[in-house]
Amino acid sequence: MAVKQMQYIIIGASAAGMAAAEAIRRLDSEGSVTVLSDEQDMPYFRPMLPFIVSGKKKFPEMMLIGQGPYRGANIDVRINSRVEAVNTADQKVSIKSGEELPYDKLLIATGSVPNIPSDIAGVEAEGVFVLRTIADACAMAHRAETARHAVMLGGGLLNLKAAFALLERGMDVTLIVKSPEVLSKLMEPDDTVLIRNALNKAGLKLVTGSSVTRILSDSSGVIGVLLDSGREIPCQMVCIGKGIRANVEFLDKSGILVNQGVVVDKFTRSNIQNVFAAGDVAVTLDPIAGERIVTGLWTNAAEMGSCAGRNMAGQPGIYSGTFGILNAAQVADEPFVSMGIVHTKGTAYEIHITATPETYRKLVFTPDGTRLVGALFIGDISKAGLYRYIIREMMPIKDIKSEIVNHRLHYGHFLR
């Protein structure tokens, strides 16, 4: 029996979009898979952008197709193809060139864009950057060739990574955060001692509890920033890292339900038939906090994208969501992992903290102490995956609680 060839259209050629394309291909070798991207370059590993800024890697080293699980076989990736609108009634998308493409199944995987706070004046000046695309990274690297001093606005992980990339180039870097400490989304101020020391040692200058009200510039571009305290810091470039928001504007008239991001059910389906969403653009469930969240995580995008792909290709599967916090990184020489619920100030969670001069471990249990809901490891992150597994599976921990608290846990404890 002849089956109609499916036409799959995916908007966005990054973690979620490309993972979906691979998943579709594994299940449906006949259908056409077209991935549309508004970028000028073929897909790449976005989290590697700091290496372009630092000059440590070149673009070809971070390309996605052919690496890891991304084989790219028989997947049509079209760059320079911005989708302007989605017509869900006729099941068509229109791209920049004016062309219209029909779909049987559509995935929205358009990710997110950096937030630019409206209360900072002068952001149009030359030398003001956000770091999101390869084009941004190249522009930053170019400016960094002549700039001596960079000011970073925002103390999140992405901005810290960008700051380190510039430090590695030998620049002076000052980071300005509103919060009392850096990484406030991933840990509480009291948790940051080791990180803070590592930043100091690496030569990053930190200004906390402050924000920039104006970026100062002349014909050469940025020449400084003005803080709310009235203090001026001279610099030749500024990088804004003030969070992200879902890339959904082009869906305005589509009827697709958006609330912070594209709202999907547990099968990654939107409110409109045959339209799915995954990655930074989609609203995900955090099973631990029990909240609907928009993450900014590659891991979530890849996993949710695969799940969406399988659903689109007719193999229903549930996306069980991800923790809002699920970060592993190394800042300077300090590795850390933060996952699940780690903000505990003013809550009834049961907390176990072990601090040594080199390591910091915080484990967060439910108030009755029966379930692990979060973990923060700094310095020693070994076997972190076991803890993630316990949190995610909501495992009963009675027999292994002391192993969890004392960092003696190993896979053998999971065997009955």
Add this chain to the structure above:
Amino acid sequence: MSQPKEIFVRLDRCVGCHTCKIACSVEHSRSKNLFQAISEQPAPKNRVYVEWAPPDRKVPILCRHCEDAPCMHACISGAISRTEEGVVITNSDKCIGCWTCVMVCPYGVIGRHMETRKAYRCDRCPDLQVPACVDACPTQALVYRTVAAFSGDVRQDAAREMISGKGS
């Protein structure tokens, strides 16, 4: 082509002698010789671990090369891929030491070279016919077989859980 082989664990046979760990370290040393390996810097790292679990079980643990490997999908630099033989490998040149794989591995078997900031794990000894740990195991708690051959052998075994390699 013949079916690829895997390393299986027979928990009931492990006596906790740690011979596998030493053999693994030596095979992953520069000299591949125990006496020289001991003094190498950085110290060669084993990728098989032997843990103790109550009541009194010795548990060899190593990368299961999961079917839908969470580490491979989570890797933010494309450093982890699967070979045709089914071995999940980390390409050191591509690894950027972000430790995302460590965070998602449900077996806790991905190690870190601190000096070079690279992740490492069992590579099933690509230069050997039989992986060093299996070859060294005096009680045959570690065996190197195809899935079909192994499941034929195993009747009921707690190790079954470890071999399913589904990840999470």
